[in-house]
Each structure stands twice: as structure tokens, then as C-alpha cells.
Amino acid sequence: MTDTTSTRTPLSSTARSTPTRYRERFATDRAALYEVLDEGLICHLGVLLHGSPVVLPTAYGRIGDTLYLHGSTGAGNLRAACTGDVSVTVTLVDHIVYARAAMHFSMNYRSAVIHGRPVEITDHEQRLAALRAVVEHSAPGAWDTVRPPDKKELAATAVLALDLIEASVKTRRGDPADDPADLGSDSWAGLLPVRRGFDSAVPSADLAPAREVPGHIRARATDVTSPSDSERAVEP
Amino acid sequence: MTDTTSTRTPLSSTARSTPTRYRERFATDRAALYEVLDEGLICHLGVLLHGSPVVLPTAYGRIGDTLYLHGSTGAGNLRAACTGDVSVTVTLVDHIVYARAAMHFSMNYRSAVIHGRPVEITDHEQRLAALRAVVEHSAPGAWDTVRPPDKKELAATAVLALDLIEASVKTRRGDPADDPADLGSDSWAGLLPVRRGFDSAVPSADLAPAREVPGHIRARATDVTSPSDSERAVEP
Numbered sequence: 001m002t003d004t005t006s007t008r009t010p011l012s013s014t015a016r017s018t019p020t021r022y023r024e025r026f027a028t029d030r031a032a033l034y035e036v037l038d039e040g041l042i043c044h045l046g047v048l049l050h051g052s053p054v055v056l057p058t059a060y061g062r063i064g065d066t067l068y069l070h071g072s073t074g075a076g077n078l079r080a081a082c083t084g085d086v087s088v089t090v091t092l093v094d095h096i097v098y099a100r101a102a103m104h105f106s107m108n109y110r111s112a113v114i115h116g117r118p119v120e121i122t123d124h125e126q127r128l129a130a131l132r133a134v135v136e137h138s139a140p141g142a143w144d145t146v147r148p149p150d151k152k153e154l155a156a157t158a159v160l161a162l163d164l165i166e167a168s169v170k171t172r173r174g175d176p177a178d179d180p181a182d183l184g185s186d187s188w189a190g191l192l193p194v195r196r197g198f199d200s201a202v203p204s205a206d207l208a209p210a211r212e213v214p215g216h217i218r219a220r221a222t223d224v225t226s227p228s229d230s231e232r233a234v235e236p
Numbered sequence: 237m238t239d240t241t242s243t244r245t246p247l248s249s250t251a252r253s254t255p256t257r258y259r260e261r262f263a264t265d266r267a268a269l270y271e272v273l274d275e276g277l278i279c280h281l282g283v284l285l286h287g288s289p290v291v292l293p294t295a296y297g298r299i300g301d302t303l304y305l306h307g308s309t310g311a312g313n314l315r316a317a318c319t320g321d322v323s324v325t326v327t328l329v330d331h332i333v334y335a336r337a338a339m340h341f342s343m344n345y346r347s348a349v350i351h352g353r354p355v356e357i358t359d360h361e362q363r364l365a366a367l368r369a370v371v372e373h374s375a376p377g378a379w380d381t382v383r384p385p386d387k388k389e390l391a392a393t394a395v396l397a398l399d400l401i402e403a404s405v406k407t408r409r410g411d412p413a414d415d416p417a418d419l420g421s422d423s424w425a426g427l428l429p430v431r432r433g434f435d436s437a438v439p440s441a442d443l444a445p446a447r448e449v450p451g452h453i454r455a456r457a458t459d460v461t462s463p464s465d466s467e468r469a470v471e472p
Contacts, residue, residue, distance in 0.1 A: 041329050041430070042343065044280035046289035052321040053282035053289040057329075057347050085288040093277050093293075096374050096434070098453060101383040103393065105371045107278065111293050135341045138332050139428075146423045147337040157339065175440040187382045188450050189440040192375075192457070194277070197431045201334070204411040204425040214424050217334065221428070 032169045036112040037062050040090035041138060045069065047080040054080075060088070061133030062164075067114060068121075068130035069160045078158050081118050088114040088162060095191040099176035100183070106172060108191065114167040118160035127159045141216030197221075268405040272348040273298050276326035277374060281305065283316040290316075296324070297369030303350060303398045304357075304366035314394050317354050324350040324398060331427040335412035336419070342408060344427065350403040354396035363395045377452030433457075 037060075045058045056077050061068045067088060071078045095108035121127050132143045149157070176189050198220045201213045273296075281294045292313050297304045303324060307314045331344035357363050368379045385393070412425050434456045437449045 041332075042327060042345075044282075044291050044325055044327070046280075046282040046291035046323070048284070048289050052351065053284050053291075053323045054349070054351075055280050055282035055289075055291050055323040055325040056349065057325065057327040057345060059343065087282070087289045087291040089280055089291040089293065091278060091280070091293040095438075096277075098375060098378060098437075099382065101385075101389075102367065102371050102379060103385045103389040105375055105378065105382075107295065107374060109278075109293060113290070113292065115288065115290075131338065135338050138343065139334060139341055142334060142341065143338060146335065146341075147418055147421060149337075149339045153337075153339040175442070178440075178442075182383055183442060185383060188447060188453065189443050190449075191438045191440070192453060193435040193438065195431055195433045195435050198332075199429040199431055202427045202429065204334075204414075204427070206411070206414075206419060207425050211424060213426075217424065217428060 029169060032110070032171070033112050033164065033167055034062070036090055036092060036110045036169055037067070037164075038137075039092055040112075043067075043069075043088045043090045045077065045081065046087040046089070047077050048084050049076065049080045059134055059138060060090075061130065061135070061137040063129065063133050065164045067162045067164055068133050069118065069162065070131060070134050071158055073156055073158045075158070078160065081160060082120055085115060085117050086162070092196075093194050094173075095193050097172075097176050098188060098190055098192065100178045100185040100187040100189050104176050104178050104182075106176065108172050108174070110169065110171045112167060112169050114162060114164060116162050116166055118162040121159045121161050124154075127154065127157075130159045130161065131157070139217075140220075141214075145214065145216075265405060268346075268407070269348050269400065269403055270298070272326055272328060272346045272405055273303070273400075274373075275328055276348075279303075279305075279324045279326045281313065281317065282323040282325070283313050284320050285312065285316045295370055295374060296326075297366065297371070297373040298400075299365065299369050301400045303400055304369050305354065305396045305398065306367060306370050307394055309392055309394045311394070314396065317396060318356055321351060321353050322398070328432075329430050330409075331429050333408075333412050334424060334426055334428065336414045336421040336423040336425050340412050340414050340418075342412065344408050344410070346405065346407045348403060348405050350398060350400060352398050352402055354398040357395045357397050360390075363390065363393075366395045366397065367393070375453075376456075377450075381450065381452075 042057045043060045044055050046053050046055045054077060058069055089111060091109060091111040093107050093109045097106040097108055099105050121130055131149060135143050178189060200221045201217050203211060278293045279296045280291050282289050282291045290313060294305055325347060327345055327347040329343050329345045333342040333344055335341050357366055367385060371379050414425060436457045437453050439447060
């Protein structure tokens with residue numbers, strides 16, 4: 001994952017980046033950031049807890065340039081997330097990269113890393129919109145078909161907003177980057193695509209037997225196509 | 237992901253845990269930890285960099301009770317990983333959990349979180365064994381079929397070892413945990429299995445056309461079965 005063919009794409013408009021150099025790439029970079037965030041299922045949230053980093057898997061949702069997280073008001077990691085900078089990372093692994101030399105083995109992947117300090121949302125309408133975004137992120141089309149949050153549930157839930165200001169997208173694509181001297185080797189070289197997608201939905205044991213799986217869920221149980229050949233070109 | 241039905245399984249033998257209480261579960265817990273680590277493709281490594289947590293996707297390998305990471309000697313996150321505690325997290329998402337109420341939507345998942353301070357490995361044989369473990373983790377059977385690392389490659393590579401002493405496994409399984417009052421609802425409820433596995437391998441553009449995909453790679457392009465029904469029982 002630390003392959004030298006990776007490209008780093010800064011999106012930041014802060015001192016940690018070099019915006020003038022990358023200004024012309026901003027639109028493309030935003031699209032790449034949204035693509036990774038929208039295709040990922042979970043993020044890994046890194047917070048500082050008692051002086052050490054703690055990384056936990058977390059659901060999320062996105063509205064425009066804001067990422068939303070939620071959790072129990074009692075969760076220590078959420079409290080820690082509001083008192084200092086966090087790192088939120090979403091990673092999609094596309095291929096295992098088989099090379100002719102051990103040190104050129106790699107993975108093709110796309111990852112988004114966001115830095116910033118989340119803010120707890122207190123406005124009722126904004127909280128509802130954020131919770132809707134989180135639910136719809138992993139279950140598109142579901143929110144309008146289920147019971148909305150009640151007062152008690154809302155009181156027990158913390159909703160955090162993280163601006164997508166300081167973010168970067170890192171990508172590795174294409175074939176293994178073998179040394180010219182290894183090209184005549186007997187070893188096989190190429191890509192093993194990582195499968196993504198969903199299998200058929202399984203009804204809950206306490207659901208009435210005759211209930212059909214709704215269309216918005218049934219439609220998800222299809223293959224997500226692997227990156228196309230045009231995306232396989234070796235990067236410089 | 238912050239579902240209240242989750243179970244936390246401490247494995248630690250440090251002051252951060254309660255080993256006497258969980259001593260009888262140690263063997264089971266170790267098996268659960270190995271299962272998550274061995275099934276995952278990548279980990280998310282959290283380090284402290286300039287006072288803030290930074291979370292990056294990273295390849296890894298395991299030998300017994302040691303996790304190995306590797307990277308370029310120039311990588312800032314690896315340098316930071318050796319100067320303080322890190323958090324290494326591996327997450328497998330098994331199902332999207334569709335509930336009858338928005339706040340009961342969840343995911344079934346298994347995650348391993350390891351804390352500790354990695355040590356850089358300097359012994360030549362141990363470094364080779366660790367690099368082999370990392371390559372074999374994502375490409376089992378490949379190491380013996382490719383060119384081993386040479387002196388120059390080894391000099392440019394840092395290999396870190398992290399003891400699996402302070403670790404925990406967190407799991408959510410089974411059906412949605414809907415409120416009794418919602419069971420009569422019209423909403424569908426159940427699990428959408430997340431697909432895992434690999435598609436057929438794609439040869440590198442510079443590979444001789446007649447080369448067959450080796451058996452150790454071809455064998456991976458099959459469905460990994462979803463968790464069986466016996467694993468779907470709702471946890472208390």
C-alpha cells in the first residue's frame with residue numbers, strides 16, 4: 001500500500017497543502033473524493049484518547065461538503081472526536097497486484113483521508129437530515145419506508161459534522177510495476193479483482209413470511225462491475 | 237456501528253483490560269482475533285503525527301501473535317509508528333441490517349483493534365520472514381514463485397512488528413434489534429449480505445499471452461460464502 005506508483009491528490013485549502021499548485025485539479029479531485037466516500041460502506045475514525053490514537057470503524061453519510069457521523073451520546077470516541085482533530089479514512093481495495101518480484105506486490109486501491117475537528121450538531125432539522133444521510137448511505141431508499149427517530153432516540157444520539165475541507169485522495173491503479181530485469185521471469189503477473197456488491201437479502205426471522213423484499217433492497221443484490229480495462233493502464 | 241447489541245471481547249493482558257474476568261474466554265477470543273486478522277485484506281493504521289491522529293490503509297501479515305507492517309523507510313507514518321503507541325484496526329462488514337425504525341439500522345461486522353508500540357525489525361532472517369508473511373497474506377502461495385527481495389530493496393524497506401497483546405474483537409451479528417412496538421410495522425426487516433471474494437485474474441499487459449494463471453491464484457476467484465444462518469441468531 002506504500003507503492004511508489006501511487007499518486008497523492010491534495011484537496012486542502014489549508015496550510016498543510018499547496019493549493020496554488022493544484023488549483024486546476026480541484027474539480028477532478030472533488031469528484032474523486034466524492035466517489036470514494038459514496039462508494040465506501042464504512043469509514044475508520046481515528047481519535048486521540050488518553051494521548052494515544054484509537055481507530056474505530058464507523059458508519060457515515062455525506063451531504064455536499066460535509067461528512068456526518070453518529071453514535072451513542074455515551075461513546076467515548078465520539079466525545080474525544082469533538083475535543084481535537086480527527087482523521088477519517090475510507091478505503092476501497094480494487095485489486096491484489098501480483099508482480100514478478102516480492103517487493104512489487106501491491107494492491108490497487110482508492111482511499112480518502114479527511115482531517116479536521118468535528119462539530120456536534122444541535123439543530124433539530126439538521127440532525128434529522130444528517131441521520132437520514134447516514135441511514136441512506138448504507139441503505140439507499142430506506143429512510144422513507146421506516147419509523148423516523150423519536151424524541152428518546154434523538155436524545156441518546158450524538159450527531160457530528162466534519163467539513164470536507166482538508167482531504168486527500170490516494171489511488172493506485174494498473175498493472176504491477178516490475179523491474180525491466182524481471183520481465184523475462186517465469187512468474188505470473190497481473191491483477192486479481194476484489195469483488196464488491198451484495199448477495200440476496202435475507203428476511204428477519206420475525207418478519208411475516210409472505211413479505212416481499214422491497215425493490216430498493218432487491219436492486220442492490222447485483223454485481224458491482226470491477227474497474228474497467230481503461231482504468232488498468234499503468235501510471236507513471 | 238455503535239449498535240448496543242455489539243459485544244466487546246477484551247483480549248488484553250495489560251492494565252487497560254480485566255484479564256481475570258475474561259481468562260476463560262481467552263482461547264475463543266484469540267481464535268476470533270486470528271479469524272478477523274486472517275480474513276481481512278488491509279488494516280487501518282492510526283499514528284500520532286504532529287499531535288493529531290492520522291489513519292492510513294496498510295498491508296499487513298501475521299505470524300503467531302505478531303502483526304507485521306512494512307513500508308518505505310522514507311514514509312512519515314512508519315517513522316511515527318515507532319515513536320509512540322499506534323492503533324491497528326481490521327474490519328469485515330458482513331451485512332447491512334435493515335430495521336423497521338431508522339435508528340435501528342446497523343451493520344453486522346467483525347473488527348479487531350490492536351494497541352501497542354511497534355518495533356522495527358533489524359534481523360535479516362526475521363525481516364525476510366515478516367515480508368513473506370505480508371506478501372502471503374494478500375497473495376497466498378505467491379512468495380515461492382517470485383524473485384525474493386534484493387539488498388537494495390531490503391535497504392529501502394522498514395519492517396515493523398506489533399505484538400498482539402492488547403487487542404479486542406468487536407462483533408455484531410444477527411437480525412435487527414427492533415422495538416417490540418415496531419414489529420407490526422409495514423417495513424421490511426432483514427439482512428443484506430455484503431459479498432466477499434475475488435473475480436477472475438487479469439494478466440498484466442506485458443505478460444506473454446500464452447501464460448496460464450497459476451493454480452494458487454485461479455483458486456481464489458470463487459465466492460466466499462456469507463456467514464451461515466446459524467450465525468444469524470440475534471444476540472442479547
